[in-house]
Amino acid sequence: MALSSSQKEIIVGLDNDRKLTIATAPSAQTKRWKNVEIGWSDLAKKLATPTRTQELYKEFVKMSKAQQGKVKDVGGFVGGSLAQGRRLANNVSWRSMLTLDLDNGDADVLDDIKQALHGYTYAVYSTHKHRADAPRLRVIVPLLKNVKLEQYEPIARRIAADINIEAMDKTTYQPSRLMFWGSVAKDGEFVFHVEDGDYLDPEEQLDRYDDWKDVYAWPHAADEMANVKHLAKKQGDPLEKRGYIGAFNRAYRIEDVIEKWLPDQYEFFKEDRYTYLDGSTAGGLILYQDGLFAYSHHGTSPTSGQLTNAFDFLRLHLFGDLDFDVAPEVPATKRPSYKEMMSFIHDDEQTNSELVDLSELPFDVFDDSKQDEEFYDQDDDWIDDDDDWEDSNTSAKQAKKWLAQLSRDDRGQIESTGINVKIILSNDPNLKGKVAIDEFSRRMIIRGKLPWARSGSDWLDSDDGSLQIYLEQYYGVVGPNKIMNALNEIALENSFHPVKEYLDSLEWDGKKRIEQIFQKFFGAEDTEYTRTVSKIHFVASVARIYHPGIKYDTAIVFVGGQGLGKSYFIDKLGKGWSNDSLQRVDNKDAYEALIGSWLIELPEMSAMKKSDNETIKHFLSKREDRFRLSYGKRTATYERACTFWGSSNDLNFLKDTTGNRRYYPIGCDKEAQKMKSWKHLTDAMIDQIWAEAKTLYEEGFSIYLPEELDSTAEQVQAQYTEESPIVPIIREYLEYPLCEEWEDMSPAERSLNFRHRTDDEIKEMIKEGATVRQEVCTAEIWTEALGKEIDRMTRLDSREITGALLQIGGWKRASKGKRFGVHGVQKYFERQY
Structure with missing residues (x-):
């Protein structure tokens, strides 16, 4: 139509x-x-x-x-x-x-x-x-x-x-x-x-x-269920049968049996019907109750005219011929086919998994027989990595799947093997994902609630024993060495980096905070130096997490401003990964203290005071440390993942100008403080500070001071350096008026002239129009101001003179070299006006 x-x-x-x-x-x-x-x-x-x-x-x-x-x-x-x-x-x-x-x-x-x-x-x-x-x-x-x-x-x-x-x-x-x-x-x-x-x-x-x-x-047609219901009720629930029969019926439905063992005897017809290929009719095998039972209308099939469960369906197809001479009144359990069927399924993984009473498992399971989602892929490995389920709760389907992976002995008992322990640790909800290696602290830690009483996050020796008891009690698995070896392997597979996870979770709101943070919390002077150093140090802290061992050998130091809450600021900023316990920098304890610490606080620079300058420079310059941990078995290399945050109320905390470049001093002023750490440094603000730092890192912000700020940094460093004994001499020399004959004098004559002029003579020279020098090099200061032989000046002496010039202030490095008489071409300093 x-x-x-x-x-x-x-x-x-x-x-x-x-x-x-x-x-x-x-x-x-x-x-x-x-x-x-x-x-x-x-x-x-x-x-x-x-x-x-x-x-x-x-x-x-x-x-x-x-x-x-x-x-x-x-x-x-x-x-x-x-x-x-x-x-x-x-x-x-x-x-x-x-x-x-x-x-x-x-x-x-x-x-x-x-x-x-x-x-x-x-x-x-x-x-x-x-x-x-x-x-x-x-x-x-x-x-x-x-x-x-x-x-x-x-x-x-x-x-x-x-x-x-x-x-x-x-x-x-x-x-x-x-x-x-x-x-x-x-x-x-x-x-x-x-x-x-x-x-x-x-x-x-x-x-x-x-x-x-x-x-x-539900509405049913008059003849739809009557016969099947009667037969099914007479047989009883196949899932509740005891032993291997019930286990097999729980593991397989009729269609599963056909697909796995009888694909050449049956062909899918439609819906819940199959055709027996050796018969003459089509679609005569009808499945009922989602495949729990099958009734065969095929006259020549092994189960013709019978309602069978999965166990009996396969038994009669594989071994029914063995019962040919057995009297009808002999119970099924006494027949040869039954004996052969029991032997046949004894080593079947899925059947063995059903031998476990789910009610006796050490975790809760829920009935998933009507769930419409697949929990597993056919291509999955034997270790399940699905973490969508809540702790100590899993589906029966999940439990049966991984329990089927466990190897068993002839009695159906779980074998004590390392592989079995790994399977249990990877799937038992009470243990799955609960033990992991913290890549930052290099420790085995606990992530979640364990099935035994304990406190703290570190995995302890007592936990070894508790785990062994748990595995023996619920799975019958024993063997300390096998258990611990499997635990170590699983913990390594579960490795995570908590600081990376924290940083990865952050999203910056776009508001700049870092370049003003020290001004607001510590009253620091708002200069280009302060703003740049702030960003450099925060970005370096992020860089050391994503790129451990990256070259960064500078510590930021907050100077003065007692009572500003500097230690509290550093500790809270570290989100639990700060450390103020560094006592020295010249032994293995110092290196161990760095592991698992992100922000290393140096309160009052005490750890630095106990070591000489060369040791300090070596310690700050290192990008990795190689040593054997206390109680460890082997020497290992540990890349630096921390930055150093110092504080000092000593305005001259720097003692040696030769190592000053490794410090970024930040002057603090309590009177200029605008925000207090205990009140304004909220978790939300800290998250945004680190989110900004991470964004700068991702954008390629350099963690090295730009050249245009080198001179400024040197001046700031000199400002907080203990005055050298040569500073007064050099200061006087720099302000000494130059007579008309000065250019014609030798270095020795100039030194004598500088040393033996009286104050009255100097005043008279100034009165007559004599001028002070506008440029100077270290060689001049060494030979003329200090009166020493030029060939005895070392690089260390040159650095000390440079440091003194920076402490005095008012002088800056020239960009190019210049000839200074008998001293030849020299790098030099120019007077700033």
């Missing part, structure tokens, strides 16, 4: 064109289905346009069922979403529509449908086997909203009952049920009808039940 113009108008003018999810495939035999979204109007158009096949209707009805299946298989759809694209019973994520097969209707069936679904949106189209006097129709009812797997069947049966449940195919209510696209023989009649109305509200349909979860309250 052609589609009427009125029907076309309804499709085109549908008011409620909701988007629906369906899974489609080009054939019923397709293994991977595709989830697609489609508008209801587009789906209706698709359903209204059948495929015309080449055979006559009378030819079609004479074909075998298998041949008919091939003819009408023009592709189809499932009215919902399929997980992983597999059309399996438990793979339906949700249903977006009802799809009903009406195979036994009478001439008034379409009227029945119209009456039952009056006011709703739906479509009806005929099957390939339909004819006017024997209607076979498919009813498609889109839902107002998607429904879960367990909600679908009671809704579908409720609507089927409204129409005529006796006319329905008995398997039409399965959520994974496929519907072929419309097809019709070349001379056959095709029926299509569509109505535009409200979408069916699934909640309203469920509310029509007193308890929609009660399966036996």
